[in-house]
Amino acid sequence: MTVLKTSMRNFLAHKGRMALSAVAVVLSVAFVCGTLVFSDTMSTTFDKLFAATSADVTVTPKSAGDAGDAPRSGKPESMPASVVEKAGKVEGAKAAEGAVSSQSVTVVDSDDKNLSPSNGGPTIAGNWTRNDLRSMDITSGHSPRGPTEVMVDADTADKHGLKIGDELRTIAATGDHTAKISGIATFKVTNPGAAIVYFDTATAQRELLGATGRFTHVNLTAEAGVSDTALKAEVATALDKTAYDIRTQKETADENRKDVGSFLDVMKYAMLGFAGIAFLVGIFLIINTFSMLVAQRTREIGLMRAIGSSRGQVNRSVLVEALLLGVFGSVLGVGAGIGLAVGLMKLMSGMGMELSTGDLTVAWTTPVVGMALGIVVTVLAAYLPARRAGKVSPMAALRDAGTPADGRAGVPRAVIGLVLTGAGGLGLYAAGQADKAKEGSLLLGGGIVLTLVGFVVIGPVLASGVVRVLSAVLLRAFGPVGRLAERNALRNPRRTGATGAALMIGLALVACLSVVGSSMVASATDELDKSVGADFIVQSTQPGGFITPKAAEALEKADHIGHITRYQQIRADLTTPGGKTADGVGLSAADPTYAKDLRRETVAGELSAAYGKNAMSVGDDFAKKYGLKVGDQLKVAFEHGKTAELRLAAITSDDSSVDKGAMYTNITTLEKYVPADRLPQNDIMFATAAKGQQDAAYQSLKDSLKAYPQYEVMDQTDFKQTLKDQVGQMLNMVYGLLGLAIIVAILGVVNTLALSVVERTREIGLMRAIGLSRRQLRRMIRLESVVIAVFGALLGLGLGMGWGATAQQLLALEGLKVLEIPWPTIIAVFVGSAFVGLFAALVPAFRAGRMNVLNAIATE
Numbered sequence: 001m002t003v004l005k006t007s008m009r010n011f012l013a014h015k016g017r018m019a020l021s022a023v024a025v026v027l028s029v030a031f032v033c034g035t036l037v038f039s040d041t042m043s044t045t046f047d048k049l050f051a052a053t054s055a056d057v058t059v060t061p062k063s064a065g066d067a068g069d070a071p072r073s074g075k076p077e078s079m080p081a082s083v084v085e086k087a088g089k090v091e092g093a094k095a096a097e098g099a100v101s102s103q104s105v106t107v108v109d110s111d112d113k114n115l116s117p118s119n120g121g122p123t124i125a126g127n128w129t130r131n132d133l134r135s136m137d138i139t140s141g142h143s144p145r146g147p148t149e150v151m152v153d154a155d156t157a158d159k160h161g162l163k164i165g166d167e168l169r170t171i172a173a174t175g176d177h178t179a180k181i182s183g184i185a186t187f188k189v190t191n192p193g194a195a196i197v198y199f200d201t202a203t204a205q206r207e208l209l210g211a212t213g214r215f216t217h218v219n220l221t222a223e224a225g226v227s228d229t230a231l232k233a234e235v236a237t238a239l240d241k242t243a244y245d246i247r248t249q250k251e252t253a254d255e256n257r258k259d260v261g262s263f264l265d266v267m268k269y270a271m272l273g274f275a276g277i278a279f280l281v282g283i284f285l286i287i288n289t290f291s292m293l294v295a296q297r298t299r300e301i302g303l304m305r306a307i308g309s310s311r312g313q314v315n316r317s318v319l320v321e322a323l324l325l326g327v328f329g330s331v332l333g334v335g336a337g338i339g340l341a342v343g344l345m346k347l348m349s350g351m352g353m354e355l356s357t358g359d360l361t362v363a364w365t366t367p368v369v370g371m372a373l374g375i376v377v378t379v380l381a382a383y384l385p386a387r388r389a390g391k392v393s394p395m396a397a398l399r400d401a402g403t404p405a406d407g408r409a410g411v412p413r414a415v416i417g418l419v420l421t422g423a424g425g426l427g428l429y430a431a432g433q434a435d436k437a438k439e440g441s442l443l444l445g446g447g448i449v450l451t452l453v454g455f456v457v458i459g460p461v462l463a464s465g466v467v468r469v470l471s472a473v474l475l476r477a478f479g480p481v482g483r484l485a486e487r488n489a490l491r492n493p494r495r496t497g498a499t500g501a502a503l504m505i506g507l508a509l510v511a512c513l514s515v516v517g518s519s520m521v522a523s524a525t526d527e528l529d530k531s532v533g534a535d536f537i538v539q540s541t542q543p544g545g546f547i548t549p550k551a552a553e554a555l556e557k558a559d560h561i562g563h564i565t566r567y568q569q570i571r572a573d574l575t576t577p578g579g580k581t582a583d584g585v586g587l588s589a590a591d592p593t594y595a596k597d598l599r600r601e602t603v604a605g606e607l608s609a610a611y612g613k614n615a616m617s618v619g620d621d622f623a624k625k626y627g628l629k630v631g632d633q634l635k636v637a638f639e640h641g642k643t644a645e646l647r648l649a650a651i652t653s654d655d656s657s658v659d660k661g662a663m664y665t666n667i668t669t670l671e672k673y674v675p676a677d678r679l680p681q682n683d684i685m686f687a688t689a690a691k692g693q694q695d696a697a698y699q700s701l702k703d704s705l706k707a708y709p710q711y712e713v714m715d716q717t718d719f720k721q722t723l724k725d726q727v728g729q730m731l732n733m734v735y736g737l738l739g740l741a742i743i744v745a746i747l748g749v750v751n752t753l754a755l756s757v758v759e760r761t762r763e764i765g766l767m768r769a770i771g772l773s774r775r776q777l778r779r780m781i782r783l784e785s786v787v788i789a790v791f792g793a794l795l796g797l798g799l800g801m802g803w804g805a806t807a808q809q810l811l812a813l814e815g816l817k818v819l820e821i822p823w824p825t826i827i828a829v830f831v832g833s834a835f836v837g838l839f840a841a842l843v844p845a846f847r848a849g850r851m852n853v854l855n856a857i858a859t860e
Helices: 002-013 015-053 082-088 130-134 154-160 201-209 228-238 249-296 298-306 311-350 365-381 383-390 394-398 407-432 437-474 476-491 493-531 549-556 607-611 620-626 667-673 694-704 716-759 761-769 774-812 823-849 853-858
Strands: 057-061 093-099 106-109 123-127 136-141 149-153 167-172 175-187 195-199 217-222 244-248 536-540 561-575 581-590 602-605 615-619 633-638 643-652 664-666 684-689 711-715
Touching (some): 015 130, 015 249, 015 365, 015 716, 057 228, 082 228, 093 130, 093 228, 106 123, 123 201, 130 136, 130 217, 149 154, 149 167, 175 195, 175 201, 175 549, 195 201, 217 228, 244 249, 249 365, 249 383, 249 716, 298 311, 298 394, 311 383, 407 437, 407 774, 437 493, 476 493, 476 774, 493 774, 493 823, 536 694, 549 561, 549 684, 561 667, 581 620, 581 667, 602 607, 607 643, 607 664, 633 667, 643 667, 664 667, 694 711, 711 716, 716 774, 716 823, 761 774, 761 853
Parallel strands (some): 581 664, 615 643
Antiparallel strands (some): 057 217, 057 244, 149 195, 536 684, 536 711, 561 581, 561 684, 602 643, 615 664, 633 643
């Protein structure tokens, strides 16, 4: 009980000094809890949606797969209407209804503006069925009654200002279909961001499937008292189980949830990873806080020991203070985390993914996990300072308070740090020399961890040397004030090292990712310059989008064009002359002009020959694996097509990042062995301008696609900029998440300086008494902060560039061979760290300047 009372008094007495440590705990716990609440809420939203939209029993063709769509051909897999009739007659079935659904569509308004979600959500077109009434209500107008009418969901209508009577055009593989809005349907549950249009059944079949009397799935409703499982069993008996997938409502919802769940898991674990980094940085802050508090209370602890307190009691007293800090910070963090989740939901809604706060889900595990993490991390971080407190001798009560130096810690720390750093450096070197990316990535991960830990351990040793060098460059110009700032930073290297290490971790990751991102862009740009001969590239702006036949025809009619190249992909099973099989390999079918549009080196044969009659090429890795040579005959069983005998006419080099490992054949070969209604759409198309007509051709291609806003025409400059923008967006998102760790590190600098000012109260008073002005005092503290921040930045940026350079060596195995250090970013971060130091010192410097000189001198 005495230990608890003492701890409570100490905690309340130093609550101001612990405030920033508490903020670090709050931020870290909030990020964890916010991530968990946000991901749980998204799961709840999708669960409700899938449960509401799934029929009691659903029948789909086996060949449809999980998504129920065949995106390469643009037409979903379908079944004859007779299946609906047969399924509806089974015992226990109240009703059976055929449905049509396709996600391979784009919807535009009368001004050719794309109405597809900007957040990557799907655009779904289908027929209006009774099953849709489970999840939607028609809130305006009526359902479509013929080919000239279409109904749209309310969220899409609100977002784009659509109303009844407006004209919409649906672009599909079968062609374009124009109709006017006859009704608007509102979701009964939250629509996370899909755009949905409905037709009458006959129109949906004709415009989405290209055939009447067919459906993509059958929705069955069970009789009262009949379970979904029992109805499924009856349907399975009536239908050919090898041709159809039959699922209950729960199974359908689970299957849909599995597809979405993989994306949610990636996002959740990525965000938790950044929360973990913030926790790691927070550990340094907490260690520093308790180390300084223990040092400042050395005399007090000595008195406690002198009047009978045992080492264990002193140790427990400090740990109880840490426990109180952990509990206080974690409770606030859990609440802040829920607020953060709501903020993320609002942000996602602004980006097009609608999430309702009515679905806010706070599982009981979330506050438990947040509290446990915050408390455990805080107590573990305080363990070393608590141990140090327990070692304080009763004789310390007779000495002046201060921070005892630990000279013996230098040599063991230096040795351990050098060993860890050396082992990590060896791991990074081995990763850079690896022949396979998988093996190298493991070595890279080990090298990163060891060098990071090594730098953290050796940080106080490095501080002594690096700070002296930095001081000679940055501080000497400020005369005696600069020298005082240098000595203050060197007074306790362990503290300086720990404070700098907190900033080092975040900046090391920033530097590493900057090097990797810049190298990827530079490598891709270099490869494009060397390999791509086409003047223009046309592709969809929608994820997984393909170029429809109508759009391809429009491109082929453009003026000032030398040639247009089609490029399609299809799956096939290959059998070698030796009887070895390779199932489901990707085969690229293109026009012969593709050999000019993309220059590929061959190790055997001529690539142009691969576009000859019944010919193909393979990559050299595939050729080595299966023992192939030019002239071999391969059996190629095309997906949804016939089996062909194709001659191996060329083996291409896989020393490339563009089309690495691609197998080529002529589109005419594909058309010979695959039925017309099964042919894939173009993934991408290439164009070359007629001689001297580059600008005119560029504009002509753009004009030809005005009616198809989902496609983009790019010249090589545009394409390179697109690559740069994509990598930049990804890095900006990562930098934003790393910002949490950097904020916690800044709090560490602020806390260290604030406690350092308290620790040096008497010293500051004496300096003021002998003539140091308030302005000089504040400058001294600011300079000390700057040198600590720059020290951490130097270590972090140096370490991060080493990690990034090693990662680039692994990327070189995949064809990304150019190492580029983004010096503008590195320099900006370095200079920014100095400003961070200035900012962190503002409050501590202001408080130091306001001290009463006589009171400061009288302080013990």
